[in-house]
Amino acid sequence: MAASSSSSVQAARQALADRLRELCRDAGLEGKQLAALCGWHPSKVSRISTAKTTPSADDIQTWCRACGREDQTADLVASLRAVEGMWVQWHRMERTGLRRAQESVLPLYERTTRFRAYSPNFVPGLVQTFGYTEAVLRAVQRRRVAVDDVADAVAVRMDRQRVLDDGHRRFAFLMEESVLSNGLGDADTQAEQLDHLMTVGALPNVSVGVIPARVGRSRMPVEGFWIYDTAQVNVELVSGYLTLTQPSEVKAYADAFAMLADMAVYGAKARALIRAAMDSLR
Incomplete structure (x- = not known):
């Protein structure tokens, strides 16, 4: 290992x-x-x-x-x-393609009732559109995966989004403002994704926070991570996929999430940043 x-x-x-x-x-x-x-x-x-x-x-x-x-x-x-x-290196997890890697987390999503996700680079997977997901996974496939099963992997990720419809689950998504204009996919793909963010953010069980880009911020961006209830954290690193279950480490990421959440804007202020990013595409 x-x-x-x-x-x-x-x-x-x-x-x-x-x-x-x-x-x-x-x-x-x-x-x-x-x-x-x-x-x-x-x-x-x-x-x-x-x-x-x-x-x-x-x-x-x-x-x-x-x-x-x-x-x-x-x-x-x-x-x-x-x-x-x-600790699983990407080449092991994805040696047979991307679909299997997407399927492997389905049981985790199905048993989780409280999701917290911070993303410094991309829109979190559960709130991605079909086109945006395709662009993300295509970029991954070109960079490190020999097998091209992107279409199947996209279908699995889209199906996974059904957990959003369960009103008993709670979702909190945080992303850096730069995510709104990262240029992933073409302009239409990005515009569709931004519009979808505003739609999903209006759901009663979903919170979408955007951390504004500004000088003098109190905490620098960290690696992207997901917290599943209080039991597990997953971190995507350059070389592999890390699963953390030690209570002290889960708490450390929960504390980081709380500090980042305090820096974010929500509701009308978040929508204003999303609209500004949409306007910049035109």
């Missing part, structure tokens, strides 16, 4: 290492003895037990067998898969 600076990922890796080390201790084995039983160099046992190296599924099976605890293999491999899922 690629290394990540996230404490969520590191904590999960450490927890897995701790469980493996406990199996070794409970079996009455020293590290060198375990290494001999596994047919490994002792340094490998040391790296795995201190979370410096993430074991493979085969490593876990061999470790459990050496400790006489093969009954723990399935559970520990499941923990490994959870760790691997916290």
Whole structure:
């Protein structure tokens, strides 16, 4: 697994290492003895037990067998898969195309009742038009994906927007003013998207905030992120997709969202900025 600076990922890796080390201790084995039983160099046992190296599924099976605890293999491999899922590089997530990546988040959207999203670059996916989504995903596909299944991926994202119709769910979208004029797609695509923002922003369960571009702002833009209830944060980075579940990290992003929200304008002021962007297209 690629290394990540996230404490969520590191904590999960450490927890897995701790469980493996406990199996070794409970079996009455020293590290060198375990290494001999596994047919490994002792340094490998040391790296795995201190979370410096993430074991493979085969490593876990061999470790459990050496400790006489093969009954723990399935559970520990499941923990490994959870760790691997916290940090996924784009080339792994999108190796078969963009549709699968879009489909993978559907269960998360279906179980979430409170959505918070901050975007410094694009209109958030749940409030994108068909044309804007097509432009976004086409740009992604050209940059890093060999398989061209953009049409299918767009259809999945459009279908996902049905959650907006559930009045029991709440949505808060924040975006930088520069998003309104980022030039994605042609002028008609951008104008349609801006008009749609005003329509969606009028829904009773949806809040659309725009952070004005101004000198002397109190907080600089950060990476784009989504908060799902109070359980999970997803962050899209240049190299991959990060899932955060540590309460302290979820809270850090919730606090960042609250500070950014205080800088945003809403209602008539937000609509004025959107209209100004629309006028600039003409």
